[in-house]
Amino acid sequence: MSTTSRRTLLGAAATAPVWGALPYRSARAQAANTIRIGVMNDQSGLYRDLSGPGSTQAVRLAVQESGIAQRGVTVEVIQADHQNRPDVGSTVVRQWIDRDNVDVIVDVPTSSVALAVNTIVRERNKVFLNSGAATSDLTGAQCSPNTIHWTYDTWMLANSTGGAMVAAGGQTWFFITADYAFGHALERDTSAFVRQAGGRILGNVRTPFPGTTDFSSFLLQAQASRAQVIGLANAGGDTINSIKQAAEFGITRRGVRLAGLLVFATDVHALGLQTAQGLVLTETFYWDLNDKTRAFTQRLGAMPNDTRPSMVQAGCYSSVLHYLKAVGEMGVAAAKANGAEAVARMKAMPTSDDAFGEGTIRADGRKLHPAYLFQVKTPEESRGAWDYYKLLQTVPADQAFRPMAAGNCALVRS
CATH class of the missing domain: 3.40.50.2300 (Response regulator)
Structure with a gap:
C-alpha cells in the first residue's frame, strides 16, 4: 500500500529545484528548515466526506494563511488513508516519522486508530493534532504531552x-x-x-x-x-x-x-x-454560524463532492494554524526537536481563528471553545x-x- 497518496509543497520552497540537484549542505539546510505535516484519515470509506481530502485542503489553507513562508520556512503536507484500521494507521505513522521525518500528525478519525497514533507520537516525541477522533480518553487516562484534542469529544x-x-x-x-x-x-x-x-x-x-x-x-x-x-x-x-x-x-x-x-x-x-x-x-x-465561519468557508473554496466544511475539517485548519504560530515563536529547529515542547508552547498561547473564534488549550490537551x-x-x-x-x-x-x-x-x- 502506498502510504502517501499525494504530496504538495507549500511556502518558500514551492519553486525550488529538487533536492537531488542541491549541494549536500544546502539540501541539509533546507530539510532542517522544513516542517512536515501528515494528514491521516479515511480517504475512501464511511468518513470520507466529513474528513478525507477536505481535511487536507483545510490544512493547506492554514499553511497559506499562517504567513510562515514569509519567515523562510517550508511546510510540506502529505496525506494517507488509514482505512479505519489501527494496524494500517500505526504502520503509516511509524513510516512517516522514522523514514519520512514527519513532524506533525493531523486529523485521524476513528478513535481506535487515534489511540494507537497517540502512543506512537508520544514515544517518538512528535506532535498529534487530533480533530477527527472523538474518544474523551485522549484527555483522560490516555492523555499525552504530545497530543491536543481539538474539535469535539464523546x-x-x-x-x-x-x-x-x-x-x-x-x-x-x-x-x-x-x-x-x-x-x-x-x-x-x-x-x-x-x-x-x-x-x-x-x-x-x-x-x-x-x-x-x-x-x-x-x-x-x-x-x-x-x-x-x-x-x-x-x-x-x-x-x-x-x-x-x-x-x-x-x-x-x-x-x-x-x-x-x-x-x-x-x-x-x-x-x-x-x-x-x-x-x-x-x-x-x-x-453558516456567523460572518467569520462564512468567510472561512469562502476562503476554503470548492470542497470535494461540493460539500461544506465539517467541524472535523475546520478543526484541522484551526489546529495547524495555531501550531504554525507556535513554530514561528519558538523556531523550526526547536519545534522539530521536541514535540512535547511545541505542544506546551501551543497551550501557553490563546487561540484565535475564523472557524472557532477565541479559545484556549488546557493542560490535559483539551482545546476549549x-x-x-x-x-x-x-x-x-x-x-x-x-x-x-x-x-x-x-x-x-x-x-x-x-x-x-x-x-x-x-x-x-x-
Whole structure:
C-alpha cells in the first residue's frame, strides 16, 4: 500500500529545484528548515466526506494563511488513508516519522486508530493534532504531552445532545453502538448523563465496524425494548444508514426518538431534510454560524463532492494554524526537536481563528471553545443549499467539555 497518496509543497520552497540537484549542505539546510505535516484519515470509506481530502485542503489553507513562508520556512503536507484500521494507521505513522521525518500528525478519525497514533507520537516525541477522533480518553487516562484534542469529544456530545434529549422527556434509552473505541466511549459517556438525570438504560447492541450497512435487526431490537430514545453511538455512513432505515420502518412515527449522538452537516446532506428534519445534534463548528465561519468557508473554496466544511475539517485548519504560530515563536529547529515542547508552547498561547473564534488549550490537551446544540430544519424552513441548522443553545467553552479534574489525566494530577 502506498502510504502517501499525494504530496504538495507549500511556502518558500514551492519553486525550488529538487533536492537531488542541491549541494549536500544546502539540501541539509533546507530539510532542517522544513516542517512536515501528515494528514491521516479515511480517504475512501464511511468518513470520507466529513474528513478525507477536505481535511487536507483545510490544512493547506492554514499553511497559506499562517504567513510562515514569509519567515523562510517550508511546510510540506502529505496525506494517507488509514482505512479505519489501527494496524494500517500505526504502520503509516511509524513510516512517516522514522523514514519520512514527519513532524506533525493531523486529523485521524476513528478513535481506535487515534489511540494507537497517540502512543506512537508520544514515544517518538512528535506532535498529534487530533480533530477527527472523538474518544474523551485522549484527555483522560490516555492523555499525552504530545497530543491536543481539538474539535469535539464523546463527553461533550453526551453532555449536550444526550442532556437535551433527557431534558425533553427521553427517560429510557437503548443504544445502537459501533463496536470500537469511539462507540464504546460515546455510549459510556451518554449513559452516565442519562443515569445522572434519573433516566434508565434498557439495553444496547454492538454493530460490526466496519462491515455492516444493514441495521434492520439492530433497530428492531431497539424497538422491542420499548425505549423512548434510541441512542445512535456511531458516525458517518453508519449514522446515515441507521436513520434512513429507522424512517423506512416507521420507528419515529410510533413516537420513538432518535438521538444522533454524532451527526455532521454532511450526514444531514446525505439524508436530505425530509428524513433528517427535527434531529437534535451538537457541533462545535457550522459553516453558516456567523460572518467569520462564512468567510472561512469562502476562503476554503470548492470542497470535494461540493460539500461544506465539517467541524472535523475546520478543526484541522484551526489546529495547524495555531501550531504554525507556535513554530514561528519558538523556531523550526526547536519545534522539530521536541514535540512535547511545541505542544506546551501551543497551550501557553490563546487561540484565535475564523472557524472557532477565541479559545484556549488546557493542560490535559483539551482545546476549549463553545458547543452548539442545533435542530435540523424542515424543508420549508431551509433557505437553500446547505442551510440545514437552527441554533437551539450555545454551551459556553468552560462548560462544554469535561472538567479537567474529572478526566484522570496524569498531566494534571496533583
